[in-house]
Amino acid sequence: MTETLRIISPVDGSVYAERRYATDAEAAAAVDRAETAQKAWRQTPLAERQRILTDALERFLGERESIAEELAWLMGRPIDQGGGEVGGFEERARYMIDAAPEALADVDPGEKPGFRRYIRREPVGVVFAIAPWNFPYMTAVNSIWPALAAGNTVILKHAKQTAVCGERLMRVLTEAGLPEGVFQALHLDHDVAAGVMQHRAVRMVCFTGSVRGGQAVQRAIAEGGGFAGTGLELGGKDPAYVRSDADLASTVAGVADGAFFNSGQSCCSLERVYVHQSIYDEFVERLTAEVRQLTLGDPLDSGTTLGPVVNTAAAEFVRGQVTDAVAAGAKALLDPADFPANRADTPYLAPQVLVDVNHSMRAMTEETFGPLVGVMPVKSDAEAIELMNDSPFGLTASIWTRDAEAADAIGQHLDTGTVFMNRCDYLDPALAWSGVKDTGRGCTLSVVGYEHLTRPKSFHLKVD
Structure with a gap:
């Protein structure tokens, strides 16, 4: 049959x-x-x-x-x-x-x-x-x-x-x-x-x-x-680099959208963010406030801005990444209880921002495909480039800065199919959509x- x-x-x-x-x-x-x-x-x-x-x-x-x-x-x-x-x-x-x-x-x-x-x-x-x-x-x-x-x-x-x-x-x-x-x-x-x-x-x-x-x-x-x-x-594990000269208001809004639109279920979702140490604390505070405004709930409700992930197994996979990262020393900045629709053993999953992360953690190296992003401070463009390239994947990378020449120069060193400046998670049909590595x-x-x-x-x- x-x-x-x-x-x-x-x-x-x-x-x-x-x-x-x-x-x-x-x-x-x-x-x-x-x-x-x-x-x-x-x-x-x-x-x-x-x-x-x-x-x-x-x-x-x-x-x-x-x-x-x-x-x-x-x-x-x-x-x-x-x-x-x-x-x-x-x-x-x-x-x-x-x-x-x-x-x-x-x-x-x-x-x-x-x-x-x-x-x-x-x-x-x-x-x-x-x-x-x-x-x-x-x-x-x-x-x-x-x-x-x-x-x-x-x-x-x-x-x-x-x-x-x-x-x-x-x-x-x-x-x-x-x-x-x-x-x-x-x-x-x-x-x-x-x-x-x-x-x-x-x-x-x-x-x-x-x-x-x-x-x-x-x-x-x-x-x-x-x-x-x-x-x-x-697969993808797309990074963003926020330089010290970035416009924080527009950058936070763009990063949050790139990480959490479609509940993070996009090949080119932002899953890891590297922020210059001089603006790191302010960026993290603003990003957390931005994500906290999301409304998790029934996708058929017009007031919902974050729907469930595709199935319970996908939700549990993301929860597992968070649990492992926290056990290894990371800090989760959002309380799932602030999102009443969040429920274990269902596809309804609260968004999460992780700090104190590093590349020994699955959340920073393994594709998440869910509403989770890790944020790390960096000292320089060179350190950011090294960390952005430290991945088996290479679909897109975004650079948030007021300096187009700097973005171009950084982009020359990135192992990725697309380099964005001050935007992410978008396909321009006039440009080639491709990837490298895995x-x-x-x-x-x-x-x-x-x-x-x-x-x-x-x-x-x-x-x-």
């Missing part, structure tokens, strides 16, 4: 939705349909592909309210913040649609007498996208919209917790006129998903998730004997993001 996928809401522990997992045969048939559909889709003029993707986007935008409510039930995000995901989806989709003509244009290597030469960007074929639960729409659009714009067909597997989100994307694309088989959202368990990766027609796997998940993706492809490419956005490989967004979704094909024509 086929296993059933059950989505348990963190709001109240109820079953939000149930779906049947696809079988190996059904998944293989879906890849075959995608392969067949891609032959015609790649010949569809780019302008028509852009029109369909824009139409689907507009339909998606018209469902903003239902999307916000859906996200509250699925992963606990406060309903008043759900519209932000729709806005982020729109910004990324529009940019990638508009960037397609430039990204897909022929490359001219220059004149050579007697020859006509150019490099064409051709679609790779069938793309398998695996999207996470924490930003189910904004992460999915990073690969789906440009992959389709480039002439690929796409199969999407969403994380179990947000599996129904793929159904919405499939519906709006179908309503916009996307041909059958060009985009398919499937409910797959891990074993069947591995089989999809190993199908000869799948030429690219775009995965956002854990380090262990990224390793499993690469292992499955290798064991299948194929050579599908991979784009992997994996954060993964590959790139999404920007014109550069089209490169792994296409392959170069050279034309070398001898003419009279």
Whole structure:
């Protein structure tokens, strides 16, 4: 009997939705349909592909309210913040649609007498996208919209917790006129998903998730004997450095938002902050006051600013990091009792700020993915750089200062995919989104993001 996928809401522990997992045969048939559909889709003029993707986007935008409510039930995000995901989806989709003509244009290597030469960007074929639960729409659009714009067909597997989100994307694309088989959202368990990766027609796997998940993706492809490419956005432990010249009011607000928005459940959430010792005490006092103003509660309540984390296990993991840090000498500055909704053995978890921390503690080295941040004083830019780089991850880093030249100079020394100044936890679709070290490989967004979704094909024509 086929296993059933059950989505348990963190709001109240109820079953939000149930779906049947696809079988190996059904998944293989879906890849075959995608392969067949891609032959015609790649010949569809780019302008028509852009029109369909824009139409689907507009339909998606018209469902903003239902999307916000859906996200509250699925992963606990406060309903008043759900519209932000729709806005982020729109910004990324529009940019990638508009960037397609430039990204897909022929490359001219220059004149050579007697020859006509150019490099064409051709679609790779069938793309398998695996999207996470924490930003189910904004992460999915990073690969789906440009992959389709480039002439690929796409199969999407969403994380179990947000599996129904793929159904919405499939519906709006179908309503916009996307041909059958060009985009398919499937409910797959891990074993069947591995089989999809190993199908000869799948030429690219775009995965956002854990380090262990990224390793499993690469292992499955290798064991299948194929050579599908991979784009992997994996874990993070993103740092911030607050220099002595930072504007404290705006910096505290930005750091608090970067650490606690979406209950800290973002790949690029701030999880560790290094503050120049001359302003350390004032920064910590202000940050603690800022976080104390958060309202933990039912995400369907408009007054809630901090919802539950995705499940009880995630909450207990964060509590464990705090307990271990305090046992090792750290100090927790917030009393969970000040957040009445905080309850053990539930996903409702109070935010926490830790001081007197160091890099021997899990809270400063291990990805938290929850409403917790550690703060350390530093004596200099050089010490801050050393500590920011002391991590197996490298997604983003932020520098809070009035000196743009100093931020640029510090950024040159950081092992990270993105360097921010006076902001954090944001993806500019015009810039490449990438990571280093255990954060993964590959790139999404920007014109550069089209490169792994296409392959170069050279034309070398001898003419009279």
